Amino acid sequence: MTKPLTGRVALVAGATRGAGRQIAVQLGAAGATVYATGRSSRAGRSELDRPETIEETAELVTAAGGEGIAVRADHLVPEQVRDLVDRIDAERGRLDVLVNDIWGAEPLITWDKPVWQQPLDAGFRTLRLAIDTHIITSHFALPLLTRQPGGLVVEIGDGTKAYNDENYRLSLFYDLAKVSVNRLAFSQAHELEPYGCTAVALTPGWLRSELMLEIFEVTEENWRDGAAKDPHFVMSETPAFVGRAVAALAADPDRARWNGQSLDAGGLAQVYGFTDLDGTRPNFFRYHEEVIKPGRPADDTGYR
Secondary structure, eight states, X not given: XXXXXXXXXXXXXXXXXHHHHHHHHHHHHTTOEEEEEESOBTTBOOTTXXXXXXXHHHHHXXXXXXXXXXXXXXXXXXXXXXXXXXXXXXXHSOOOEEEEOOOOOGGGOOTTOOGGGSOHHHHHHHHIIIIIHHHHHHHHHHHHHTTSTTOEXXXXXXXXXXXXXXXXXXXXXXHHHHHHHXXXXXXXXXXXXXXXXEEEEEEOSSBOOHHHHHHTTOOSTTGGGGGGTOGGGXXXXXXXXXXXXXXXXXXXXXXXXGTTOEEEHHHHHHXXXXXXXTSOOOOHHHHIIIIITTTOOOOOTTTO
């Protein structure tokens, strides 16, 4: 089996769980060396107090066929990010792919309340985790990435630009956080273009992360039972799907055609031909426009 990313070096910032973990794994499956970072480690958990660790992610990367390297780092602390990038430079001398997937603000979100009824400290902490971390990471990582042409920056968000522009996300702070990710990619695309590098925003569809499976009280083995809570859950996808989207982008010699764009995994699957783990190609955002938005009954026929 060919591994198109052999010799490439990636940094997946926020790789402990969810999309970040599988982005790291799928880059590894394509042959990349992947630095997987996060705050949850076997040495101690973040305030989220979840069981997943960056060490587990790195081991999964290596098992998939790449080289996984776990680095515990808080991306709100500039010195830690600077040291992380210095380490990558010292050990590998290059950076080909930067994935900004840092989030970790789930417990801070107050849903369905106007801004004047939301706690400011939690709201501003949400924005720091969702936006400041990405800027800090790019600030230190991009000088290494731009050392040679061809580098790729992927900003992972929740919703395409069109989707976020048209849909209120049930919380001012969450709404602003997710809109900002798309703009971060757009801005970095302009700054990277003179160096022959590319930046895009990328979103999964309805992601079956560890937390989402818990919310729906299902496992990956019986996930379709989650449709009892929400019939549209039939359109959900594994984190590997967006991981394969990143790997496809990184392996595309013509990736610059996407520079500055807001992309989704389902749309890219139609272009690159990759599938989810079950062999399907869920196209959630087309489904949203054609089924959810007009209020049609849940039916994934023709959308997977």
